[in-house]
Amino acid sequence: MKILVPVKRVIDYNLKPRVRSDGTGVDLSNIKMSMNPFDEIAVEEAIRLAEAGKADEVVVVSIGPAKAQETLRTGMAMGADRAILVETDDEVEPLAVAKILKAVVAEENPGMVIMGKQAIDDDSNQTGQMLAALLGWAQGTFASKVELDSDAVTVTREVDGGLETVKLGLPAIVTTDLRLNEPRFAKLPNIMKAKKKPLDVKSPSDYRVDITPRLKTLKVVEPPVREAGEIVPDVDTLVAKLKAMGAV
Amino acid sequence: MSALVLAEHDGGKLNPATLATVTAAAAVGGPVHILVAGGDDASAAADEAAKVAGVEKVLLASDAAYARQLAENVAPLVAGLMDGYEAFFAPATTTGKNIAPRVAAMLDVMQLSDIIGVEGPKTFTRPIYAGNAIATVESSDAKLVITVRATAFDKAAAEGGSASVEAVSGPGDAGLSTFVGLDATESERPELTSAGIIVSGGRALKDSATFEATITPLADKLGAAIGASRAAVDAGYVPNDYQVGQTGKIVAPELYIAIGISGAIQHLAGMKDSKVIVAINKDPDAPIFQVADLGLVADLFDAVPELTGKL
Numbered sequence: 001m002k003i004l005v006p007v008k009r010v011i012d013y014n015l016k017p018r019v020r021s022d023g024t025g026v027d028l029s030n031i032k033m034s035m036n037p038f039d040e041i042a043v044e045e046a047i048r049l050a051e052a053g054k055a056d057e058v059v060v061v062s063i064g065p066a067k068a069q070e071t072l073r074t075g076m077a078m079g080a081d082r083a084i085l086v087e088t089d090d091e092v093e094p095l096a097v098a099k100i101l102k103a104v105v106a107e108e109n110p111g112m113v114i115m116g117k118q119a120i121d122d123d124s125n126q127t128g129q130m131l132a133a134l135l136g137w138a139q140g141t142f143a144s145k146v147e148l149d150s151d152a153v154t155v156t157r158e159v160d161g162g163l164e165t166v167k168l169g170l171p172a173i174v175t176t177d178l179r180l181n182e183p184r185f186a187k188l189p190n191i192m193k194a195k196k197k198p199l200d201v202k203s204p205s206d207y208r209v210d211i212t213p214r215l216k217t218l219k220v221v222e223p224p225v226r227e228a229g230e231i232v233p234d235v236d237t238l239v240a241k242l243k244a245m246g247a248v
Numbered sequence: 249m250s251a252l253v254l255a256e257h258d259g260g261k262l263n264p265a266t267l268a269t270v271t272a273a274a275a276v277g278g279p280v281h282i283l284v285a286g287g288d289d290a291s292a293a294a295d296e297a298a299k300v301a302g303v304e305k306v307l308l309a310s311d312a313a314y315a316r317q318l319a320e321n322v323a324p325l326v327a328g329l330m331d332g333y334e335a336f337f338a339p340a341t342t343t344g345k346n347i348a349p350r351v352a353a354m355l356d357v358m359q360l361s362d363i364i365g366v367e368g369p370k371t372f373t374r375p376i377y378a379g380n381a382i383a384t385v386e387s388s389d390a391k392l393v394i395t396v397r398a399t400a401f402d403k404a405a406a407e408g409g410s411a412s413v414e415a416v417s418g419p420g421d422a423g424l425s426t427f428v429g430l431d432a433t434e435s436e437r438p439e440l441t442s443a444g445i446i447v448s449g450g451r452a453l454k455d456s457a458t459f460e461a462t463i464t465p466l467a468d469k470l471g472a473a474i475g476a477s478r479a480a481v482d483a484g485y486v487p488n489d490y491q492v493g494q495t496g497k498i499v500a501p502e503l504y505i506a507i508g509i510s511g512a513i514q515h516l517a518g519m520k521d522s523k524v525i526v527a528i529n530k531d532p533d534a535p536i537f538q539v540a541d542l543g544l545v546a547d548l549f550d551a552v553p554e555l556t557g558k559l
């Protein structure tokens with residue numbers, strides 16, 4: 001089985017973005033960008049399935065600027081076999097991403113698509129579910145465990161009340177949660193090898209997908225800042241202050 | 249603008265997140281209907297939904313296919329009902345987040361996730377970048393599909409309404425997925441997202457026995473829910489559904505006590521709207537102190553038992 005893994009280039013998770021003072025958005029110039037952490041988990045899961053003999057090819061795909069090639073190379077350094085970049089400098093909303101991915105799926109015929117549950121920039125948590133809808137496939141979202149058989153995949157999901165297990169017919173979409181695995185670091189020889197792995201560059205128009213945004217961002221502002229309070233010297237003072245505030 | 253709200257329920261009882269979602273839907277203007285999709289036992293939740301203030305009608309879809317809220321089955325039901333509505337709202341719970349985008353794609357609508365404010369009939373605010381920026385966004389789609397951050401809206405009154413309950417049906421089982429089981433986290437405590445007080449523990453709690461021995465007595469004393477950082481969940485101190493943060497649960501209790509939690513941006517994203525924040529950490533430079541109303545620089549293994557004893 002082939003597994004397709006969509007990956008997104010986003011601000012590194014350790015960094016706090018600066019909101020532009022004119023309210024037009026977030027300033028990402030000269031900021032370290034990395035693979036969305038949930039997508040790293042998705043790549044790792046696909047590679048593990050390949051290593052276990054349950055998948056024979058792992059293809060990473062990204063929709064974004066030319067620089068997203070770096071993100072795809074990272075995926076290949078981790079172990080993916082080849083990559084597709086659907087190149088555009090426009091902002092592509094989850095619905096349009098799902099439509100492009102649907103077209104990629106039609107070309108590639110994967111048995112499963114494994115992707116992150118959310119991107120840490122727009123925090124939408126939509127694309128996997130949308131792709132599943134457009135394809136008419138089952139979806140195992142927020143996965144903390146994936147067991148692949150020949151005709152079905154059993155997915156344990158992190159839900160508000162605990163852990164839910166569902167069984168999905170194939171092909172299916174899986175979106176990853178934090179506990180699914182711990183992604184490996186690419187080793188230097190693999191980073192070198194990844195440079196030679198095939199990377200196809202396409203454009204949204206190759207797939208005849210209209211990526212015109214449906215949402216218009218009117219402004220982006222900083223959230224209200226929370227003032228730091230006071231440091232209390234001891235537990236007695238803490239208790240007294242809490243009581244005075246009526247908090248306990 | 250007429251709005252359909254997806255009820256979150258466990259058969260018998262309505263989840264309070266539904267009430268906050270009703271408030272958000274009502275703010276858009278126009279009548280609000282609630283859809284209760286569930287198994288045979290869902291009529292109790294529908295009766296409860298009918299009493300919610302401001303709700304005009306309750307649609308009840310009882311079918312074994314909807315009992316477990318499988319998105320593959322519930323989304324086509326919702327999409328089929330949307331001919332009669334201009335907006336669909338679901339709480340941004342794991343159930344809502346699973347179902348709503350599937351509905352949006354079926355309707356060819358770009359969803360607005362996790363809204364925290366209603367600025368106009370098609371204009372909403374939502375946090376991005378782990379809450380480090382707030383975007384005001386306007387939709388140009390013919391219909392709206394929205395998930396609602398429950399902590400950002402007051403709950404609609406659970407009593408006072410007298411909506412009619414109408415039975416509806418949908419395509420039923422899509423034949424794509426089956427429910428296997430739920431390993432539910434058993435707890436007598438208040439539910440995390442609706443608790444008035446939360447005591448949260450981080451990596452510093454060492455292991456599950458130490459977490460239990462340190463955090464539980466304080467939570468018991470305060471009648472509090474227990475939360476955790478990702479690090480504490482990853483290390484197996486507590487179950488996954490205790491995680492507070494950008495990618496876990498969003499909470500805003502009256503009092504949030506962060507114990508041995510450093511205050512990474514991903515954690516702050518989930519709790520910084522709490523009314524009073526207390527932090528106990530031995531590192532005076534821990535970022536959690538930048539949002540805490542009251543900070544205590546101390547070893548938690550001394551301070552927490554002392555605090556429990558003195559409350």
Ligand SMILES: Cc1cc2nc3c(=O)[nH]c(=O)nc-3n(C[C@H](O)[C@H](O)[C@H](O)COP(=O)(O)OP(=O)(O)OC[C@H]3O[C@@H](n4cnc5c(N)ncnc54)[C@H](O)[C@@H]3O)c2cc1C
Nearest residue numbers: 450451452477478479493494495496508510514515530548
């Ligand atoms: C994609 C992604 C999503 C994430 N989502 C979330 C999320 O939703 N929620 C979340 O919480 N995190 C999330 N994280 C993780 C986050 O970045 C941090 O790693 C995590 O919050 C750290 O947890 P912690 O504060 O318990 O641990 P640490 O950062 O290790 O902090 C432990 C703290 O305990 C203090 N300490 C140690 N011993 C004692 C003692 N004896 N007494 C007092 N204090 C002590 C230390 O000074 C330190 O400040 C996410 C990360 C990524 C990449």
